[in-house]
Amino acid sequence: MDRQQVVLHMNPGMGDNSYANNSIIQNKVMRKAKPIVEESIVRLYTIIPIRCFKVADLGCSSGPNALQLVSNVIDIVDCSSSNLNLKPPVFQFFLNDLFGNDFNSIFKSLPQFLESLEENKGHKFDPCFINATPGTFYRRLFPNDSLHFVHSSFSLHWLSQAPKELVNKKNIHLTSTSPPAMHRAYREQFQKDFKVFLKLRSQEVVGGGGMVLTLFGRDKTCDIRTAWTIIGTILNDMVLEVHTQVYYINSFFLCIFLFC
């Protein structure tokens, strides 16, 4: 098992530096993509008879965003059910992230979340079953044909691993000044990972099911400048000041790819 599956995670808890308190952009992305999620769910809900609506959120992380999809899906299906004069289904959600994710934080916020759901939806609301499914989404996570809808927001830019056999001369990840071989290596790793992801999900989602993936991309004409570029620059400065061994910085690459 790759070591990064175990050690990689967003900052846990609810402190100032936690992911929970530093994920406004991710929340904005989810809100922006909501109409697409809505379109996909309404389409599948009208063609598949569903008594228990099974949904997976891959790369849910922790903090308030982790339950955002649950809220959105319930609202959308509730509204569709009213329009179609159908009894709303029962919901079973599977929140997925790597093994090191802070699921405890999500679970501690669940009682209040479920209570307010019940208050808002009233007696017509059947139980909503929320589970956590830890593990990398580059491996199987669910049995065959066991999901109706898969969602992943702002997560698929995390590769299964950084491309191998690269030598970092300046940057810990891909930038516009990176050599063509590095661009090619990252693109190939992304293509390989994305193919694996789609193949695995095609086994897990029922025929006629839906999937909405929101990816962190970039404009081809723009320079690739993110917080990681700044961290890379700082690490290189530390090498120059002999605080960090050249070997480590030369062999360290982020497993992130922003497709264009």
Add this chain to the structure above:
Amino acid sequence: MDRQQVVLHMNPGMGDNSYANNSIIQNKVMRKAKPIVEESIVRLYTIIPIRCFKVADLGCSSGPNALQLVSNVIDIVDCSSSNLNLKPPVFQFFLNDLFGNDFNSIFKSLPQFLESLEENKGHKFDPCFINATPGTFYRRLFPNDSLHFVHSSFSLHWLSQAPKELVNKKNIHLTSTSPPAMHRAYREQFQKDFKVFLKLRSQEVVGGGGMVLTLFGRDKTCDIRTAWTIIGTILNDMVLEVHTQVYYINSFFLCIFLFC
């Protein structure tokens, strides 16, 4: 939602005082009950055709015991499959405990656990899907007819709440010197809770499915002396020494019942 669903949990982590390092008795109980689990699983596995074997462990807690059932079930089904010359099924496990349980610890131990499973079982081993399902088992946790086997070990002595309208004159839980009204109140609460538990599980388990429950009981003729009795005595001593307000100790009862 009852407050105890949120705040009650075993000591998290892996420290000296953690549940993980203080649950030898619970492990012994599971090992002792293994032949009964085996009998139940072999019976249902021979009468129901199962492609994906769905199992819930209710009150799994954290630490090494949390994955003990997973190991046991896989071993039992693996052996049965060989005997019956069947392809082993895929497994989907749901580990349940209250919202405050330390699921993070379980998840951090999963990569190594899954790796050693794969090593032991070799290529014939299909993926094993492990989920967490937080919440009280006195409410619905799973959709209708979604489980083949339910297991709960050393957990059902935890009531949904302590009986109401009791006045504690000496003990924070039931002892042999407790008044008859207190005995009756605890017994009635247990009966009520256990009925609810069975009713909910009957909705969640498929027809022909199995269930093994191991309860912490007591011999009717024996005195009820546990660690809780000692803690109760200490609390009462603190009241006498005016460290604790009489009101609080008089209104505090443990939600534990050892049936006989």
